[in-house]
Amino acid sequence: QAAQSASLRDLPAVTADGVSVSLMINLGLPLELPQLEATGAAGIGLYRTEISLLAQHRPSTATADQAVEDGFLASDKLMGRQTAEYARVLDRAAGRPVLFRTLDLGGDKLLPNASLPESENPAMGWRSLRIGLDRPMILRRQLRAMLAAAQGRPLSIMFPMVATIAEFRAARGLLEAEVARLEHGPEQLQVGTMLEVPALLWQLPQLMKEVDFVSVGSNDLMQFLFAADRGTPNLAGRYDLISPPVLDLFDSVVRHAEAEGVWLSFCGEAAGRPLEALILVALGFHSLSMSPAALPRVKTLLRKADLAGFRKVLSAIRSHNPLAASLRDPLSSWAREH
Ligand code: PEP
Numbered sequence: 454q455a456a457q458s459a460s461l462r463d464l465p466a467v468t469a470d471g472v473s474v475s476l477m478i479n480l481g482l483p484l485e486l487p488q489l490e491a492t493g494a495a496g497i498g499l500y501r502t503e504i505s506l507l508a509q510h511r512p513s514t515a516t517a518d519q520a521v522e523d524g525f526l527a528s529d530k531l532m533g534r535q536t537a538e539y540a541r542v543l544d545r546a547a548g549r550p551v552l553f554r555t556l557d558l559g560g561d562k563l564l565p566n567a568s569l570p571e572s573e574n575p576a577m578g579w580r581s582l583r584i585g586l587d588r589p590m591i592l593r594r595q596l597r598a599m600l601a602a603a604q605g606r607p608l609s610i611m612f613p614m615v616a617t618i619a620e621f622r623a624a625r626g627l628l629e630a631e632v633a634r635l636e637h638g639p640e641q642l643q644v645g646t647m648l649e650v651p652a653l654l655w656q657l658p659q660l661m662k663e664v665d666f667v668s669v670g671s672n673d674l675m676q677f678l679f680a681a682d683r684g685t686p687n688l689a690g691r692y693d694l695i696s697p698p699v700l701d702l703f704d705s706v707v708r709h710a711e712a713e714g715v716w717l718s719f720c721g722e723a724a725g726r727p728l729e730a731l732i733l734v735a736l737g738f739h740s741l742s743m744s745p746a747a748l749p750r751v752k753t754l755l756r757k758a759d760l761a762g763f764r765k766v767l768s769a770i771r772s773h774n775p776l777a778a779s780l781r782d783p784l785s786s787w788a789r790e791h
């Protein structure tokens with residue numbers, strides 16, 4: 454088994470009919486960095502910067518609001534720690550791309566000892582980039598840490614929970630202000646956004662003109678599209694990503710990204726499920742980022758897949774079942790048979 458995965462690690466992620474796919478991993482802690490070599494990933498498609506904050510138990514911090522107000526998130530101490538952490542990540546990535554996502558606190562990512570709900574609907578509350586834009590010193594200091602960690606190396610920064618072009622512009626404005634303070638900025642700075650708030654789906658033509666990359670976050674996107682909390686077990690499996698409306702929507706995302714030459718990735722958990730991964734690649738996603746444990750099985754399936762053949766099947770099944778709640782059964786039967 455170990456020998457098998459070692460050889461798989463070194464094999465290219467390419468379909469049987471020759472389409473290359475960039476398989477990356479989602480990380481959030483420096484101690485996970487060895488997963489880069491263990492999986493043979495092409496890079497880190499999502500580095501969740503809030504994870505190390507959540508992992509440090511800060512007993513004084515009860516809610517996101519309080520953490521903001523007590524000044525810790527904008528402190529020199531935290532900025533120093535962030536700089537060291539991000540530098541370690543870039544060192545270990547050794548030139549492979551890393552998409553650093555700015556703090557995505559709130560929602561399901563509450564700070565330790567969050568005994569009080571911060572709002573009735575925390576997933577839709579004051580969270581994530583919204584905090585960073587309302588308290589710009591928090592975001593600016595984190596961006597400063599990223600720039601300092603890069604030390605001139607290429608850097609990719611991704612903003613979470615962007616709902617409007619105006620929010621993206623405001624966040625990028627803070628980044629530009631930080632870059633302007635530097636004598637030597639990064640050799641290459643790529644700025645992009647998560648696509649996880651449905652409103653952004655109706656702003657794609659303009660969005661694609663303004664970003665360097667987009668990464669679809671289906672964990673949040675699905676919960677907001679279907680009004681179905683991502684953490685409620687009774688709802689798990691009720692709404693399927695492999696369904697006509699979601700696949701139509703992904704088609705449109707791919708089309709708009711291609712029209713502007715924007716690098717498009719997919720970093721929601723679905724990317725780590727082999728059938729979903731195959732479908733996403735068939736729709737035109739060339740980069741998938743997933744939990745490290747999922748990468749070997751996704752790679753195994755993609756390497757066996759005749760993508761051109763699968764595209765025909767996918768399109769026939771879609772056109773015969775436009776109203777189905779899910780297309781999972783016919784697609785997984787086909788995948789199993791082939
Ligand atoms: C997502 O929402 O799909 C995502 C990748 O981000 P997170 O799970 O950290 O919210």
Ligand code: MG
Binds near residue numbers: 613649670672673
């Ligand atoms: Mg998310």
